[in-house]
Amino acid sequence: MVGQIFGPGAIALESLDSSQFVFINALPKAELHAHLNGCIPISELQQMAHEYQRSNKDSSDVVQKAIVQLQNGVVLEKIYDFFDLFPGIYALTSDPASLRRATRTVLAQFLDGPTPQCAYLELRSTPRETAQMSKLEYVQTVLDEVERYPKARVALIVSLDRRMSVEVARECVQIASRLKSEGRRVVGVDLCGDPKAGDMSLFAEHFAQAKQAGLGVTLHIAETLDNPADEILQLLSYSPDRLGHATFLNDEAKALVRQNKSCIEICLSSNLFCKTVTKLEDHHIRYYLQHDHPITICTDDTLPFRNSLVGEYALLLAKQPLGLGLSEDEVRRIAEMGMAARFGV
Numbered sequence: 001m002v003g004q005i006f007g008p009g010a011i012a013l014e015s016l017d018s019s020q021f022v023f024i025n026a027l028p029k030a031e032l033h034a035h036l037n038g039c040i041p042i043s044e045l046q047q048m049a050h051e052y053q054r055s056n057k058d059s060s061d062v063v064q065k066a067i068v069q070l071q072n073g074v075v076l077e078k079i080y081d082f083f084d085l086f087p088g089i090y091a092l093t094s095d096p097a098s099l100r101r102a103t104r105t106v107l108a109q110f111l112d113g114p115t116p117q118c119a120y121l122e123l124r125s126t127p128r129e130t131a132q133m134s135k136l137e138y139v140q141t142v143l144d145e146v147e148r149y150p151k152a153r154v155a156l157i158v159s160l161d162r163r164m165s166v167e168v169a170r171e172c173v174q175i176a177s178r179l180k181s182e183g184r185r186v187v188g189v190d191l192c193g194d195p196k197a198g199d200m201s202l203f204a205e206h207f208a209q210a211k212q213a214g215l216g217v218t219l220h221i222a223e224t225l226d227n228p229a230d231e232i233l234q235l236l237s238y239s240p241d242r243l244g245h246a247t248f249l250n251d252e253a254k255a256l257v258r259q260n261k262s263c264i265e266i267c268l269s270s271n272l273f274c275k276t277v278t279k280l281e282d283h284h285i286r287y288y289l290q291h292d293h294p295i296t297i298c299t300d301d302t303l304p305f306r307n308s309l310v311g312e313y314a315l316l317l318a319k320q321p322l323g324l325g326l327s328e329d330e331v332r333r334i335a336e337m338g339m340a341a342r343f344g345v
């Protein structure tokens with residue numbers, strides 16, 4: 001159940017022959033880096049916007065602007081423009097019913113149909129308090145949908161946003177830990193949000209607490225050139241199990257990452273759209289492949305990037321310059337590394 005995809009993944013997919021297409025679809029793949037509110041199918045979001053505008057006539061400008069942009073294909077000058085898309089989306093998922101609806105559609109997009117995008121999904125989302133729900137209710141609502149599927153297919157990662165205060169981040173980790181201890185399907189915590197925001201030295205206690213509760217830790221790290229070396233080393237000192245992007249690591253950080261064997265969540269289309277990587281042949285995936293370091297291939301945000309996991313895998317297999325020109329054996333090995341890096345199951 002995947003809508004039409006566009007961009008580099010779609011072009012790469014188009015270039016494959018039918019046996020390569022069958023190969024990619026049949027490969028058991030794990031999607032370990034997908035943001036809930038960044039992955040709502042546009043058709044569903046349009047429908048939600050339509051209903052929202054009928055009931056909230058006065059405050060629909062921000063929603064309308066986001067929908068038009070998302071519909072036409074987002075063009076980002078720089079990564080920071082990306083975060084402006086979310087207020088419009090958030091207005092549409094601010095009560096339990098609409099959040100439940102969005103979650104159900106996102107899960108179906110990845111997991112349903114005769115050839116699902118992935119065998120296993122770790123969906124992530126940031127607990128958000130609104131006039132209609134608390135952060136705890138937010139996470140419970142998402143989990144209610146996640147748990148409609150078998151354990152072997154999907155789990156939830158609770159995201160901390162870099163903009164959060166110490167108190168709010170602490171509350172989010174407490175929620176994740178408490179729900180896990182109650183047997184709910186929370187398997188990890190994430191650090192995400194505007195890469196320039198926040199003071200990362202304040203997050204030490206949160207990741208220590210999460211680890212103590214048996215949760216996996218994944219951190220967006222070095223996503224932009226603006227992320228300073230000391231911040232990157234600080235984040236690495238929290239002993240993350242996995243790392244999101246890891247685009248701009250210096251030699252010291254690279255050595256640490258290789259030593260710790262933290263799996264890198266690679267989001268090819270996302271990096272190209274956000275212009276943190278200029279072209280596929282320059283992508284840091286090459287470094288990790290050369291060093292046989294664990295990686296996993298992910299979509300990040302299928303709504304703005306209009307991509308799919310199958311399209312991301314097509315980028316691995318397609319001949320250069322449309323793709324990386326890897327062999328089927330190399331692609332199979334990457335898929336296996338992804339399955340091996342799951343927090344859940």
Ligand SMILES: CNc1ncnc2c1ncn2[C@@H]1O[C@H](COP(=O)(O)O)[C@@H](O)[C@H]1O
Pocket residue numbers: 035036037038082086124125126159161192193194195220223270274300301
């Ligand atoms: C492009 N790369 C990225 N880098 C950093 N953070 C990102 C991101 N893509 C998404 N998010 C984070 O995920 C939130 C949306 O999903 P949830 O509301 O949590 O479900 C965004 O607000 C942002 O904080």
